[in-house]
Amino acid sequence: MELKLLLLFAAVIAGTMTGFALFKRADRREKYFESLIKLCDRLISDIRFSQNSVSVILKNFLSENKTALNTNVNEYLSYISTKDSVLTISKNGLKETEYTYVKSFFENLGTSDSSTQLLELENAKSKFNGFYEEIQKRNKSYSKNYIKLGFLFGLALGIILL
Amino acid sequence: MDRVYELRIRNGYPILINYNGKFCYLTKTGISDSKADALVSSDKLAGEILLRAAQFSLYAVNSQICDGYITISGGIRIGVVGEVVTEEDKIKTIKNISSVNIRIPHEVYDCALKAFNIISGDTIKNTLIISPPGAGKTTLLRDLSRLISEMRPIQNVLIIDERCEIAAVTGSRPQLNVGLHTDVISNLRKKNAFYKGIRSMSPNIIITDEIATDEDIEAIDYAINCGVTIIASTHAADQLDLLNKDGFDKLVRRRLFKRYIVLSNKFGPGTYDGIYDENMVQILT
Numbered sequence: 001m002e003l004k005l006l007l008l009f010a011a012v013i014a015g016t017m018t019g020f021a022l023f024k025r026a027d028r029r030e031k032y033f034e035s036l037i038k039l040c041d042r043l044i045s046d047i048r049f050s051q052n053s054v055s056v057i058l059k060n061f062l063s064e065n066k067t068a069l070n071t072n073v074n075e076y077l078s079y080i081s082t083k084d085s086v087l088t089i090s091k092n093g094l095k096e097t098e099y100t101y102v103k104s105f106f107e108n109l110g111t112s113d114s115s116t117q118l119l120e121l122e123n124a125k126s127k128f129n130g131f132y133e134e135i136q137k138r139n140k141s142y143s144k145n146y147i148k149l150g151f152l153f154g155l156a157l158g159i160i161l162l
Numbered sequence: 163m164d165r166v167y168e169l170r171i172r173n174g175y176p177i178l179i180n181y182n183g184k185f186c187y188l189t190k191t192g193i194s195d196s197k198a199d200a201l202v203s204s205d206k207l208a209g210e211i212l213l214r215a216a217q218f219s220l221y222a223v224n225s226q227i228c229d230g231y232i233t234i235s236g237g238i239r240i241g242v243v244g245e246v247v248t249e250e251d252k253i254k255t256i257k258n259i260s261s262v263n264i265r266i267p268h269e270v271y272d273c274a275l276k277a278f279n280i281i282s283g284d285t286i287k288n289t290l291i292i293s294p295p296g297a298g299k300t301t302l303l304r305d306l307s308r309l310i311s312e313m314r315p316i317q318n319v320l321i322i323d324e325r326c327e328i329a330a331v332t333g334s335r336p337q338l339n340v341g342l343h344t345d346v347i348s349n350l351r352k353k354n355a356f357y358k359g360i361r362s363m364s365p366n367i368i369i370t371d372e373i374a375t376d377e378d379i380e381a382i383d384y385a386i387n388c389g390v391t392i393i394a395s396t397h398a399a400d401q402l403d404l405l406n407k408d409g410f411d412k413l414v415r416r417r418l419f420k421r422y423i424v425l426s427n428k429f430g431p432g433t434y435d436g437i438y439d440e441n442m443v444q445i446l447t
Contacts, residue, residue, distance in 0.1 A: 052219075053217045053222055054218045055217060055218070111220055112221065113221055
């Protein structure tokens with residue numbers, strides 16, 4: 001009996017943890033795109049007015065931002081400060097289409113004159129806004145249920161195993 | 163590195179290096195006159211060099227790119243050519259960069275001592291430095307500026323550095339030693355820079371590089387009339403070649419310049435070929 005209860009408890013814990021992990025993942029993607037939009041805004045205003053170099057803008061951004069985007073920003077900063085000819089941007093839990101846009105965003109950073117760069121940044125921002133709204137909408141409907149569903153799934157699995 | 167003056171990178175072609183005033187090929191182990199050993203640039207190298215030199219921020223240096231060059235820390239000037247993008251007859255940018263020319267400035271302390279002794283006295287004399295490209299006129303001007311700063315009574319010098327070569331200001335201070343009492347106006351056409359500089363900084367001496375057009379000559383005339391001493395340079399093979407240049411014959415006839423210093427590459431950059439007085443009579447070899 002004790003073993004069965006332990007099994008039930010373990011299944012509930014595992015289900016809840018899975019639900020929590022899914023919730024965190026969804027939350028992380030939402031925050032990632034939220035930060036990316038903020039970064040676009042920062043770049044747009046800086047390029048339009050003070051025209052600091054990309055590395056200065058990104059370093060300032062890093063000191064204020066605490067999301068998963070920092071990993072990619074650090075990868076980009078490392079690329080521009082070394083002799084590496086290939087830019088590596090980690091996937092950070094993004095879907096393939098999202099990743100393609102994010103990678104191209106970093107690849108095009110600082111490679112054109114200000115009017116072209118601003119246009120590219122506006123386009124990227126609008127694309128990221130699209131991703132963000134989609135994720136936010138989905139998260140509103142589902143993310144808070146992930147933990148509940150995980151718990152219930154674990155409970156059901158535990159009962160079945162009993 | 164002291165003897166490297168220039169690197170020329172043309173996409174798809176061997177890389178050239180100006181070593182001690184002479185062009186040769188850059189190889190894996192050094193330099194060579196043989197094309198067979200030369201390092202060949204990739205098809206994208208020129209663009210990559212520009213991008214890295216601009217710290218991946220081309221938008222910040224685009225106005226310089228439109229003028230055909232950027233200046234980076236250390237006063238290194240990178241000349242750029244490629245596909246020019248225009249909009250309503252104005253250059254918007256240069257894309258598909260095909261060649262870059264990296265010019266490394268040199269600070270040769272006291273290289274201008276001979277010239278300085280000739281042009282200084284109670285006051286500094288209006289002086290024109292005549293030299294073909296790459297013969298050291300900018301290095302000479304830079305050292306003259308530094309030497310003038312050591313004069314007493316103190317002379318305030320204004321450098322009009324249209325192409326950012328003499329003082330190489332990046333950030334907010336000169337990258338090269340142009341003396342303690344020197345102000346620098348960079349990236350502005352000479353005509354505007356002369357008018358603005360005289361009004362705002364009231365210099366005793368103006369130093370400028372590569373005067374070429376009627377507009378430049380007018381600006382010099384204006385400055386001399388304002389009582390400012392001019393030390394300038396121009397491209398010409400020698401003093402006789404100068405007389406064949408439009409506008410310069412008038413300058414010589416009016417004896418605006420009291421000294422002409424002719425430089426050449428005969429024994430390396432900065433070789434004095436002759437120093438002439440206002441009547442174009444040689445006073446020193």
